[in-house]
Amino acid sequence: MLEGGLMLTLDRVTKTYRAGAFGGGSVTVVDRVSFDAAPGEVVSLIGESGSGKSTIGRMILGLTEVSDGRLTLDGKAVRPGKDFYRRVQGVFQDPFSCYNPVFKADRVFALVRRTYHHGVPDKEWADRVEQAVRDVRLDPGQVLGRYPHQLSGGQLQRLLIARALLLDPGFLVADEITSMLDASTRIDVLNLLAGLKERGLGVLYITHDLSLGTYLAERTVVLRRGRIVERGDTQKVFGNPLHPYTRTLLAAVPRLNTPWTLPEPVETCAFHEAGEQGSDLRETEPDHFVACAQLPDCGRTPA
Known part of the structure; x- marks a missing residue:
């Protein structure tokens, strides 16, 4: 069972890299991003x-340092280490890069045992691994003991999720984890995540697929050029999109029996392009925030 979810909070988090000759310049890839994810909640980052x-996602996992702002889990700053990764786990887009081809795929479970559960008896550990594999809709007899090249990308991805579950994490960063899966397997994985959130697991679901984000998440954060342009209740964000970029994303989704045409370019306005004030969000209705929404007072300084 999960030990309990963690509360994720980002408060004006910024990431800047050095750029140019001799590192004399800089480029900001994440610009004053603020949102949170409660225990047992799935938030889509789109x-x-x-x-x-x-x-x-990498900043949340402690793989990349925060340049400015504050990022906390249960009110504590991210400090990578054994105890941290016992509670916070990530699953990434390309499962093939996470396996050594000369070792059998289930070696990922042995590494978890060696680091976190070395005192667990063999029989108990084998039972835990088998249950974790069944939890991700796989047959242990068909996947354990095989090499990575003998398994599909979907099977390898689900084994990585099973590995994360063996740690009973409180928070999971799922970065494009369904992009390499076929349609039926994607739904299996999303249903698995939906079941885990009922047990208290908080999830940041990173995706560029709007339909999958809508299927799973209670709340959605829409990101453009490192800034949040719209966030809030998923049904409100997608049911009543106010930012031109959100509307363009929705217009770009192909629909059955409807001819697809290239969407019009994203509109901009003075409010969005206005430097410091351009990153501010305003609440247009409960739990629905937007920047550069082309509201009647668009272009004015926020109150």
Whole structure:
């Protein structure tokens, strides 16, 4: 059973990298991002490639340092280490890169045991591994003891989720974890995550697929060029999109029996492009925040 979820909070989190000749310049890839995810809640982080989604995930996991702002889990700053990764886990887009091809795929479980559960008897550990594999809709007899090249990408991805579950984490960063899976397997994985949140697991679900984010998440954060442009209750964000970029994303989703045409370019306005004030969000209705929404007072300084 899960020990209990963790409360994730990002408060104006920024990530800047040095750039240019001799590192004399800089580029900001995440710009004053603020949102939270409560225990037992799935939050979708949505945006196009290069918008900063994976960088946010890496900062939450302690793999990339925060340049400015505050990022906490249960009120404590991220401090990578054994105890931290006992509670916070990540599953990434490319499962093949997470396995050594010369070892059998279930070696990932042995590494977890060696680091976190070395005192667990062999029989008990084998039972735990088998149950974790069944929890991700796999048959232990068909996947354990095989090499990575003998398994599909979907099977390898679900084994990585099973590995994370063996630690009973409080928070999971799921970064494009369904992008390499076929349609039926994607639903299996999403249903698995939905079941885990009922047990208290908090999830940040990073994706560029709006339909999958809508299927799973209670709340959605829309990211563009490192900034949040819209966030809030998923049904409100997608049912009443106010930011031009959100509307463009929705218009770009192909629909059955409807001819697809390239969406019009994203509109901009003075409020969005206005530097410091351009990153501010305003609440248009309960749990629905937007920047550069082309509201009647668009372009004015927020109160």
